[in-house]
Amino acid sequence: MVLHPDELHDGRAGSDIGFRYRMLYIEPRLIRDALGEKMKTLPFVRNPVSSDPRLMQALWQALDDLNRPLEALQADQVVLSVAEALLALSSSAAQKTPAAICAAAVERARQFLDAHHDRSVSSEQLEALTGLDRYSLARQFRRQLGTSPYRYLTLRRLDHARSMVNAGRSLAHAALASGFADQSHMTRQFKRAYGMSPSRWRAICLASARTMVRR
Numbered sequence: 182m183v184l185h186p187d188e189l190h191d192g193r194a195g196s197d198i199g200f201r202y203r204m205l206y207i208e209p210r211l212i213r214d215a216l217g218e219k220m221k222t223l224p225f226v227r228n229p230v231s232s233d234p235r236l237m238q239a240l241w242q243a244l245d246d247l248n249r250p251l252e253a254l255q256a257d258q259v260v261l262s263v264a265e266a267l268l269a270l271s272s273s274a275a276q277k278t279p280a281a282i283c284a285a286a287v288e289r290a291r292q293f294l295d296a297h298h299d300r301s302v303s304s305e306q307l308e309a310l311t312g313l314d315r316y317s318l319a320r321q322f323r324r325q326l327g328t329s330p331y332r333y334l335t336l337r338r339l340d341h342a343r344s345m346v347n348a349g350r351s352l353a354h355a356a357l358a359s360g361f362a363d364q365s366h367m368t369r370q371f372k373r374a375y376g377m378s379p380s381r382w383r384a385i386c387l388a389s390a391r392t393m394v395r396r
Contacts, residue, residue: 183226183236183267203244207260215264215316224264224271236266246369249362253303254331257315261329286311287325290318294330298337299360302330334360339374342367346383355379 186209212223239262243251251259290307304315307330311318322330338359345355356367371379 182229183231183270184229185225203247205240205243205259205263207263211260212264212267214314215261216268217314217316224267226267226270227272228270231270233266233270235269236263239263239266249366252301252331254307254329254334257304258319258329258331261316261319282321282325283311283313284325286313286318287322290322290330291326291333294334295337298334298341299358301360302334335370336374338367339371342371342379343382346379347386352379352383 209223216224239259242255242262243259290311293307293310294302307313307318308315313321319329322328322333326333328336338361342355342359342361345358346352350358352367353364356362356364359367361367361370368378368380371377371382375382377385
């Protein structure tokens with residue numbers, strides 16, 4: 182459901198059973214900043230109930246795990262994803278032609294993420310490094326590399342975690358050394374990326390190694 186600022190709504194359940202919900206509040210200025218060059222007016226979604234997969238995916242990024250704060254790059258990506266989903270659903274927000282990609286800036290950001298995957302990277306760091314604002318960089322990063330800066334950072338963390346687990350390190354140590362908040366955080370991201378838990382992946386690797394030794 183999409184509710185715009187100052188829209189009236191009763192918030193009542195449709196039955197006596199009641200309901201639970203998760204809600205994301207985003208200030209309009211963040212939507213404006215995220216869309217930047219792509220919009221002339223703020224998007225307005227006339228139908229408050231939507232099953233659009235882009236919007237559902239954008240919200241799922243923010244609401245899937247409420248037990249820990251969002252990282253800075255993750256929060257920026259959520260805002261951008263929601264803003265672009267709203268823009269796609271809006272019939273009133275005219276779009277501008279996107280700016281050309283600054284390949285050098287994207288490459289500087291990529292190299293920085295490679296080198297600092299084991300720590301929290303802020304949007305301010307990438308802005309200072311590339312000379313682009315966070316949302317312009319995120320759009321250009323995705324257009325050139327096919328993913329967001331935060332998703333790229335997460336995958337580099339997973340690469341490092343897999344190498345550590347394969348080397349015999351504990352899952353908890355691999356998680357912290359790779360930049361994850363804790364082992365459960367790594368496990369959730371691992372399952373999303375590879376379809377199995379890190380412990381299951383380790384078991385498969387060990388079984389494969391034993392088979393090779395017997396041969």
